[in-house]
Amino acid sequence: MHSMFAHVAIPRSAPAPLVYRIPEAFEDAVQVGIRVRVPLRRRQATGVVIEVSETSGIESTSIREILEVLDERPLLPDHILALARFISSYYRCPLGTALATMLPAGLLRADTEQAEPTPKGAGTDLEVLPEKQRAILAALLEHRKLPVAGVLARAGAGSRTPLDALIHAGLVSIRRSRRDRPPRSEVGAVALVPEPIDELLERCGRAPRQREVLNWLADHDGPALESEVCATLGCTLSVIRALETKALVHRFRQAAAKKPRWSLGGKDVRHELNSEQQAAVDAVQEALADGRYQPILLEGVTGSGKTEVYLRCLEGALAEGRQGIVLVPEIGLTPATVGAVERRFGSSVAVLHSAQAEGERWREWRTIRSGEARIVVGPRSALFAPLEKPGLIVVDEEQDAAYKQQETPRYNARDLALVLGRDLGIPVLLCSATPSTEAAFLEKRGLARRLQLTRRVGGGVLPKVQLVDLRHEPPEPGEQGRTLFSAPLKEAITETLEADRQVILLMQRRGWAPVLLCRDCGSTLECPDCSIALVVHRRRHSLECHYCGHKIGVPIKCPSCNGTLLDAVGAGTEKVAHHLGRLFPGVPSAILDRDTVRRRSGLEDTLGAFSDGRIRILVGTQMVAKGHHFPSVTLTGVISADALLGLPDFRAGERTFQLLTQVAGRSGRGAEPGRVIIQTYHPEHPAVLHAANHDVTAFTEEELRFRRAFGYPPVTRMALIGFESPSIDQVRRAAEAAGRSLRPTPEGVRVRGPAPSPMERLRDRWRWQILLTAAERPPLRQALARVESLSLPSDVHRLIDVDPLSTL
Numbered sequence: 116m117h118s119m120f121a122h123v124a125i126p127r128s129a130p131a132p133l134v135y136r137i138p139e140a141f142e143d144a145v146q147v148g149i150r151v152r153v154p155l156r157r158r159q160a161t162g163v164v165i166e167v168s169e170t171s172g173i174e175s176t177s178i179r180e181i182l183e184v185l186d187e188r189p190l191l192p193d194h195i196l197a198l199a200r201f202i203s204s205y206y207r208c209p210l211g212t213a214l215a216t217m218l219p220a221g222l223l224r225a226d227t228e229q230a231e232p233t234p235k236g237a238g239t240d241l242e243v244l245p246e247k248q249r250a251i252l253a254a255l256l257e258h259r260k261l262p263v264a265g266v267l268a269r270a271g272a273g274s275r276t277p278l279d280a281l282i283h284a285g286l287v288s289i290r291r292s293r294r295d296r297p298p299r300s301e302v303g304a305v306a307l308v309p310e311p312i313d314e315l316l317e318r319c320g321r322a323p324r325q326r327e328v329l330n331w332l333a334d335h336d337g338p339a340l341e342s343e344v345c346a347t348l349g350c351t352l353s354v355i356r357a358l359e360t361k362a363l364v365h366r367f368r369q370a371a372a373k374k375p376r377w378s379l380g381g382k383d384v385r386h387e388l389n390s391e392q393q394a395a396v397d398a399v400q401e402a403l404a405d406g407r408y409q410p411i412l413l414e415g416v417t418g419s420g421k422t423e424v425y426l427r428c429l430e431g432a433l434a435e436g437r438q439g440i441v442l443v444p445e446i447g448l449t450p451a452t453v454g455a456v457e458r459r460f461g462s463s464v465a466v467l468h469s470a471q472a473e474g475e476r477w478r479e480w481r482t483i484r485s486g487e488a489r490i491v492v493g494p495r496s497a498l499f500a501p502l503e504k505p506g507l508i509v510v511d512e513e514q515d516a517a518y519k520q521q522e523t524p525r526y527n528a529r530d531l532a533l534v535l536g537r538d539l540g541i542p543v544l545l546c547s548a549t550p551s552t553e554a555a556f557l558e559k560r561g562l563a564r565r566l567q568l569t570r571r572v573g574g575g576v577l578p579k580v581q582l583v584d585l586r587h588e589p590p591e592p593g594e595q596g597r598t599l600f601s602a603p604l605k606e607a608i609t610e611t612l613e614a615d616r617q618v619i620l621l622m623q624r625r626g627w628a629p630v631l632l633c634r635d636c637g638s639t640l641e642c643p644d645c646s647i648a649l650v651v652h653r654r655r656h657s658l659e660c661h662y663c664g665h666k667i668g669v670p671i672k673c674p675s676c677n678g679t680l681l682d683a684v685g686a687g688t689e690k691v692a693h694h695l696g697r698l699f700p701g702v703p704s705a706i707l708d709r710d711t712v713r714r715r716s717g718l719e720d721t722l723g724a725f726s727d728g729r730i731r732i733l734v735g736t737q738m739v740a741k742g743h744h745f746p747s748v749t750l751t752g753v754i755s756a757d758a759l760l761g762l763p764d765f766r767a768g769e770r771t772f773q774l775l776t777q778v779a780g781r782s783g784r785g786a787e788p789g790r791v792i793i794q795t796y797h798p799e800h801p802a803v804l805h806a807a808n809h810d811v812t813a814f815t816e817e818e819l820r821f822r823r824a825f826g827y828p829p830v831t832r833m834a835l836i837g838f839e840s841p842s843i844d845q846v847r848r849a850a851e852a853a854g855r856s857l858r859p860t861p862e863g864v865r866v867r868g869p870a871p872s873p874m875e876r877l878r879d880r881w882r883w884q885i886l887l888t889a890a891e892r893p894p895l896r897q898a899l900a901r902v903e904s905l906s907l908p909s910d911v912h913r914l915i916d917v918d919p920l921s922t923l
């Protein structure tokens with residue numbers, strides 16, 4: 116008999132696609148890129164067809180059939196499917212997982228399973244059952260109904276086997292619900308029936324809540340969203356439903372309104388291009404016209420007009436009938452960039468980002484898939500937008516760490532943009548004021564073109580940078596010999612305020628102080644679940660772990676020795692703002708950090724108040740270094756350049772250099788020249804020194820020499836194998852077993868470890884790691900494959916991070 120087979124990738128399940136027979140009725144409907152419903156062991160799952168073939172390649176009697184076809188058209192174009200395959204093999208994750216990352220949430224969501232006891236189960240004598248089964252059934256009898264994962268956890272069952280035995284014996288039944296539906300992008304709305312309000316009220320009778328809704332709708336004069344009515348009046352949907360039953364209102368569904376986007380208002384201004392900008396636009400256009408892959412590193416100081424360059428290039432791509440992708444690190448922190456693209460391209464722009472509600476994201480995604488949107492702006496996952504034929508990919512701030520995803524698949528969107536560009540034969544524009552060493556290395560090997568924008572648009576000059584050697588500054592009283600505000604910094608702030616200008620101060624840590632130290636016994640208060648000190652937050656009167664969120668009140672006595680001499684050592688944003696209030700009384704200042712963002716509209720409010728001058732001094736973490744444009748900031752102060760330098764990570768120098776250069780660029784964006792003051796205990800460190808001189812080239816040269824000398828990326832290829840477990844013994848044993856599997860070491864691979872990770876404990880998990888470096892990919896892959904083939908105890912988690920951004 117003639118049969119067709121489909122290879123189906125299923126998330127969180129098999130590492131390789133599974134083969135299913137296509138029933139004859141579905142033969143026309145099944146095609147590559149659509150979702151199907153398939154049986155999986157004793158359950159069902161939703162996956163994506165990635166290949167259709169006439170042979171199964173396996174023993175045909177064991178092949179099961181596809182149950183249902185869910186899409187009419189492929190969800191993803193071919194080049195995105197190819198990219199999924201690349202992610203799966205390069206970053207070492209199941210293909211289904213890669214696809215789930217690319218599609219809007221929900222389309223591949225796993226079913227939920229609820230377990231409940233059957234009448235037979237309820238009447239069973241628990242004592243006759245084996246221990247695990249007894250625990251499961253007891254938990255179900257107590258709670259009546261529980262999610263499968265929950266009941267297994269409650270009963271301490273490591274596997275599903277005892278539950279399956281109960282199901283088989285007819286003592287427990289499972290109810291499954293599917294959740295693989297696209298999210299709703301419609302919302303409920305309500306309107307009064309067209310009759311005078313007095314009549315409606317009369318027919319309504321004495322129902323106070325319902326009358327309230329009628330009156331509100333009458334005042335509102337037009338239809339309203341049901342959610343809006345409920346939120347404003349504090350009522351539930353049942354009130355509106357009751358009104359519908361009485362035929363006093365009618366309810367309908369409408370497409371969710373487009374939310375206001377990120378543009379900060381203002382008109383689109385087409386700047387004249389200077390010769391450097393024109394050269395960059397020409398280079399991109401040439402590659403586009405030739406249909407050839409061309410990475411272009413567009414290096415420009417802040418304010419040099421990179422945005423205008425890529426807006427023009429996008430226009431070029433559209434003129435060729437192609438589409439464009441603009442990647443930004445974090446959309447909430449780059450509203451200016453997104454605003455510029457939206458102002459230029461209006462309704463043909465789709466914005467994707469993680470803060471969107473699922474329905475909203477789904478709607479944007481469909482406008483892209485249908486071809487209505489031709490420019491996509493968003494963070495790293497926007498690279499997977501299902502555009503038909505992209506002609507240009509722009510990666511703004513390509514050096515930013517946010518392009519790396521810190522969960523499986525651990526991809527870097529900057530690197531994938533190059534892969535996609537190569538597959539499609541199109542230019543890829545990597546923009547940065549401080550190119551990553553990876554990008555600089557590409558150029559050094561002749562694989563990328565480098566174009567520089569050296570002039571500030573509008574003739575502005577780069578700010579003057581002054582280094583303040585904190586070793587020569589008198590210590591601040593009560594600051595353990597440290598200085599927060601050196602004399603030159605205080606003086607500069609005074610002068611800037613007197614000139615009616617604004618100040619940005621960079622302080623990398625949030626909270627009041629990073630450490631609470633006991634002066635009696637010398638111990639610091641650490642998070643019980645992570646090997647890191649708890650941070651003192653004064654406003655919330657708490658000690659908090661910035662890694663896992665553990666939070667306690669500030670103790671009065673030392674938990675180790677009962678001593679009372681507890682000292683908050685070091686400084687964070689709160690303390691800096693506090694001292695500002697003391698040094699410059701009456702001058703309004705504000706903090707911009709994760710705590711600000713966490714508050715509802717905290718980010719917009721703070722930026723707004725700083726933008727219109729209600730706030731004169733803005734203290735913040737690296738968030739203040741991102742692309743905001745504040746023309747009347749003429750002074751940027753770095754409270755301490757040293758916080759990142761001390762990290763035991765090979766990128767510490769690069770991170771410091773980038774941060775200092777970026778924050779320096781915040782100063783003097785208007786007509787007046789700006790100044791920058793960097794306080795440091797290491798004024799001779801290359802990262803600090805070259806940042807002060809705005810010398811990107813000198814820094815990259817020196818950094819690449821360092822990476823070469825010690826065999827670090829990008830000169831070598833690196834992969835990190837991490838092990839995590841609640842058990843300190845298990846994690847060590849697993850890491851050591853992996854270490855043994857790497858002996859003898861594959862040729863060309865250097866193995867560092869196994870050893871405890873620098874952050875040895877995180878979120879109540881012990882961590883070990885092995886670092887692999889090699890000059891070439893193949894031996895590295897071979898080494899990884901050996902470790903992957905090892906089986907692990909169930910409470911040890913293994914992660915593989917190819918091209919890790921951090922080795923902490």
Ligand SMILES: [Zn+2]
Nearest residue numbers: 633636673676
């Ligand atoms: Zn103590």
Ligand SMILES: [Zn+2]
Nearest residue numbers: 642645660663
């Ligand atoms: Zn913690």
